[in-house]
Amino acid sequence: MTDPLLSIRGLRKSFGEIEVLKDVDLDVGRGEVVTVIGPSGSGKTTLLRCVNFLESYDAGSIRIDGEEVGFSAPGQRRNERTLARMRAETGMVFQSFNLFPHLTAAENIMLGLRKVRRKSRDEARAIAETWLDRVGLAHKADSLPAELSGGQQQRVGIARAVAMEPKVLLLDEITSALDPELVGEVLEVVRALAAEGMTMLMVTHEIAFARDASSRIVFMADGRIAAEGEPRELLANADDYPRLAAFLARFRASYF
């Protein structure tokens, strides 16, 4: 792949004695949608959190547009202000939404635009309204998160992340906390973003969605990438990879 937007090399990360990432290499090209699947505890969420440095890492490198994320030199953590500026280049959508409960839907989106992107109040409001409209929530601009359903909250969460115009969007099991009937409306938004060429790295358990919406699927097990490939191809040849086959066996019913 030429000129990957996101380039991860030799990434290692331990929590105490437990090594959760063991030498992970992964490239995500511009406009690519890469989905990470794998059993819980395989390190996929940790991998995602390292990309915007919510977690530090012990060794290896993560570059976005050629720029190292968390460290200015090996072992030399970037200062708070630089880290914050770099985090703004990646958008993150969380499993439990994490909207700011004291701010309305529009204000949730405006906060980063105002304080980080230095937009005027009117400009930020206009951008927020555009994105709320895009996720089908124009009429909820002045609602507090507590007044929204889970699916609506998560759509605001996506709008908040993409309004910042990040280079990469990180999606961490964004439908796992939703009632089944609300999953569709959220995935629809992600599908539309993917179609527009938004670069995404996501962790999900929605195998069918991963198959249809991603350009590549990466299967992680025990802190390593155990298999990766074009979605349909990989899923069709899953039997070549025993661990992937075992993992997928649990989902057969839902994606065939």
Next chain:
Amino acid sequence: MLEQIVYAIPFLFGGLWVTLVVSALTVGISLVAGVLLGCALIYGALPLRLLVRLFSDTIRGIPILVLLFFVYYGFPAIGIDFDAFWAAVTALTLFKTAQVIEYLRGAVQSIPRGQTEAGMAIGLTFAERLRYVIFPQALRRFLPPWINGVTDAVKGSALVSLLGVTDLMHSINQVIGRTYEALPLYILGAFIYFVINYSLSALSRRLERRFSFMQA
């Protein structure tokens, strides 16, 4: 009895003023110091955290009266000399600061970790996260115990009369010393303290309603 009360009132204004000033200084200084030290306790480096923890636990473990005498009689021995008024303010402020530290810690730590992470993810710096994400939410939990604490400070300020500071309590005792009419004056004193604290409680209920923007 009314007659004695009416007689006493003019003599109490000076004391009332001192009570209000002592309370205001205590509450004001402890708020600033408590919030700063509270942040140090939550976010500071380990040695700083241990220091603040030690300070808070020690102060809260000492009866306020002991603290008062300790500051007044003990501090001059280590070269810090002040008059009764400032000794009283210092002791009450130390006590109150330790409380504010704990209110702040409780309020801030009740905010889920995900809020900090969401703030990080959109690129807010540490200071911006505190200001726009954490503190506005923590305020709602901080306010009720803190305002309760303000009424405690007003009541606690009566202790400064024991150092000879002429506050409301001390002026009442002075008038009693002249008239030998204890009951009416203590009733009057109780009433004045009650009026101050009842107003503060009413204010606190209004503030709590105003900041109850979230459920649960």
